[in-house]
Amino acid sequence: MGKFEQDAREMLEAIGGKENVAAVTHCATRMRFVLNDDSKADIKRLEAIPSVKGTFTNAGQFQAIIGNDVPIFYNDFSEVSGIEGVSKEAAKSAAQKNQNWLQRSLAMLAEIFTPILPAIIVGGLILGFRNILEGIQWSALDGKTIVEVSTFWNGINSFLWLPGEAIFQYLPVGITWSVSRKMGTSQILGIVLGICLISPNQLLNAYDVAGTSAAEIAAKWTWDFDYFTVAKIGYQAQVLPALLAGLSLAYLERFWRKHIPEVVSMIFVPFLSLIPALILAHTVLGPIGWTLGKGISAIVLAGLQGPVKWLFGGLFGALYAPLVITGLHHMTNAIDTQLVADTGGTALWPMIALSNIAQGSAVFSYYWMNRHNEREAQISLPAAISAYLGVTEPALFGVNLKYVYPFIAGMIGSAIAGMLSVTFNVTANAIGIGGLPGILSIQAKYMLIFAVLMLIAILVPFILTIFFRKAGFFTKAEDATVKAPQAEAVSEAKKTTEVETGTLISIHSPLQGEAKELSQAPDSVFAQGVMGQGLVIEPFEGELVAPVDATVSVLFPTKHAIGFVTDQGLEMLIHIGMDTVNLDGKGFTAHVKQGDRVKTGDKLISFDIQAIKDAGYPVATPVIVTNQNDFQTDAVGILPHAVKRGDDILSASKL
Incomplete structure (x- = not known):
């Protein structure tokens, strides 16, 4: 079996099967698909695949972020799907059928400017360095410039104009x-x-x-x-x-x-x-x-220099990240270059660099809140580093857009930094390296204020992301940090008494139905034991009862999932169906609330099996022990087998 064979099979099903794939290829970090029908792609199912760090659609292509192992993943995908890949150019050509004329024009503009960006970036750095040499009068040099007091640096300054002139003129x-x-x-x-x-x-x-x-x-x-x-x-x-x-x-x-x-x-x-x-x-x-x-x-320039330039800067700072999503940001390269030609510098590029930093800080804040969650940390930390270096794609599509509130926090931080950048007339010599290295492209006299603006772009989104999460603003239920209230409830519900090693806890069936191995769960996050160990039950009736004597540690607002902690410290989670969070509570009735004490067999939640199926979601319900490092969990009997409410289904022993 290939390293990613199981994930590749799951991906094929999640994108609508072989018949929905018009073309497939890959780049350095992403699988790129041209789908016949984008609506058939199950985004939530895709992003639950362990090796998938995020998904997005751009330039008519549906893309799944894999990382450095994408060539291996691609080979395994080809094996399990039987689909031969095509070249990137062929995939782009196929993708054009999914684009309107504006998208095709912007894609062309991007592909024209991308090959020449390295030269423009180098040129911006050269102009910045020459500006330090000949544009600043240093107090330590009696108010003279470096070139005025040093023959060597005067020669360097003159020599650097050779590539500078070649690049811009x-x-x-x-x-x-x-x-x-x-x-x-x-x-x-x-x-x-x-x-x-x-x-x-x-x-x-x-x-x-x-x-x-x-x-x-x-x-x-x-x-x-x-x-x-x-x-x-x-x-x-x-x-x-x-x-x-x-x-x-x-x-x-x-x-x-x-x-x-x-x-x-x-x-x-x-x-x-x-x-x-x-x-x-x-x-x-x-x-x-x-x-x-x-x-x-x-x-x-009218916007950058007009009477309400602060408003222009705030709007541009806030909207640049959304422009990246649509692809419209590519037009800024042409505008930046034109401004450099006309005025000797551009005030747009500093705001772009600050937007990169702000989105990076938002995802770094998300990482900080989830640093003990290995999967989330593996996605969010590299995305933050990438954004700080000017590449925001992993941050935007892997985390910020997925969970919304980090994206909003980044926009607000970028808007504040952009407003101040225009207010203080911060100007770059040319397009430079994005993110934190962007300061190297800033004209020397504005470097200090730009450093202050970078600090604002770092701190404001970081703090706002944490605030939005704790206040519940702009949040989505599938966000990993939504589990934070559960962790708090568990902490409160746990008893201070120590439990001896070997203590055995019997777990009873909360449902009437068929018990199966956890690996049979439709969602790979549960099937691979990422959330914990246990089993999955295919329910025959829509009545969920308590499997143990415990405290309700968390009851999701959508009533599709409930958690417990016993007096012995055993933590459990029962998740009714897959992706049922999307039903927003419809078809679910809770009979308890968070913090309630329950006895084995007490009624917890009533749910409409047929309504869940009619909505297109599986009703398979995982019953798992989430603190698997503290308890060894084993199934009772040979699976699969029929169970009634109250039957012994699992035993958990203290490690």
Whole structure:
């Protein structure tokens, strides 16, 4: 048996079976599915699988977070399902049928910018370092900058401008290359087109256009075609002109490849694609892209610098994490880059970094509350670290969105930090590393205030997450921390008397039905003994009675589960059906309340078996001892067998 064979079987059933899978592949940490019908995926069942750390849907793909063992899981899934995987590109292509035009456009924008982000990030760090060298007047240096007093660092500063200039002024080359790469067309033509947009010898540098008179442009920087003229304007650091030009080249090449015979395509396709695209770029698309870019930049700047800029910062800070969920956050890369080109810096990126930190702090707070729960800790701690380093996907989809209240706490912390960031005009040199390392991209004069804002983004979500949990705000019943009240009740109900090792406790059947091995439970969390040891009963009647003399330590508000603690310290949980929390108490009537003392056979809960089945949920009911480290639990008799209420079903001996 493969390491994940059982989990893979459970996953196949939970996503609707083999017939519901249109395509499957995997990446570094996730299984990626294109499902024929997303509604058939049972999210709660999936997230109960031990190896699954979270699920989400993005870009038309249903994704399950596995972690570093995903290649092994993928192989086991292929074995048990008989489904052959496809390439990531094939999966993306299949997923497009589940996306609308806006989602497809945003997905394309993301895939164009992703390959060039490493260069932009490096460029931001270089600008930040150069800013420290030449932009700060140090009191220890008599009010001079480092480059003014050190020949060595002046040389370093000058040398670093070599890659800095290459990254930002030559950005259109990277964009047109990435467009051609994404569209599957000739990448070298994309590079050539990009160079033609920023040629330093033949075009007026974009940064110099504002300071050059119209007369000089007409005299020196114009192509004269007798009947008309075209300005020789470069598009250094411009995003939209390069993007539009690159797309025109790609679509032209695709068109000509369909209509020109292959035998002469090498001659005509490049020529008929590049030259028209170049003409369009300098006559139509470039000016339009320039105008649109300036317009977007102006609108964002109005928000960042206007009379209610604090409100803009608060809204952006609060809404950035939801934008990540929808995929709309990809558009901020283009806006950031345009702001850098127009103003020499961006005030959006600091807020993005603060949002990463805030969501990371929320999930870290969740980890802190569940640090003794091995499964929850394995999911939440790595997710917190990842978010602090700028990758929020595991935190958002693995914990915060799943349980809601950490997500809300993160949004509030991010909103406060974003509001203050804009109020104090915090600016980054360019897009940088997200999360805590984001401070390296901040302009030197704002680094101190940004450090304070990072502290706010850490503390506020951490404290709010704990507060929301204890107050019950925005919480969901399946949250692991919901078990905290049970733990408190157990602590109160336990007696101080010590129980001798070997003390035997008989547990009686709380139901009439068929008793089976716990491994037969429909939910893998129960079946694998994660919650404790015991058995599962398929009930024939909807009357649950007390299996022991005990105190009711917890009664869930939905009345689908009840816990006990005996005078000997034995802790038990009975969970009526699977996923019945979703019924929100419908079909359940409780006859006791938390804290009540009950005797064996006392009526506890009445439930409607048929209503549970009609709602699509199993009625199989686990009866388990949860403190298995203190008591050894054994079944009475050979399973499966029929039981009546009051029959001996389990024996628990003190360890």
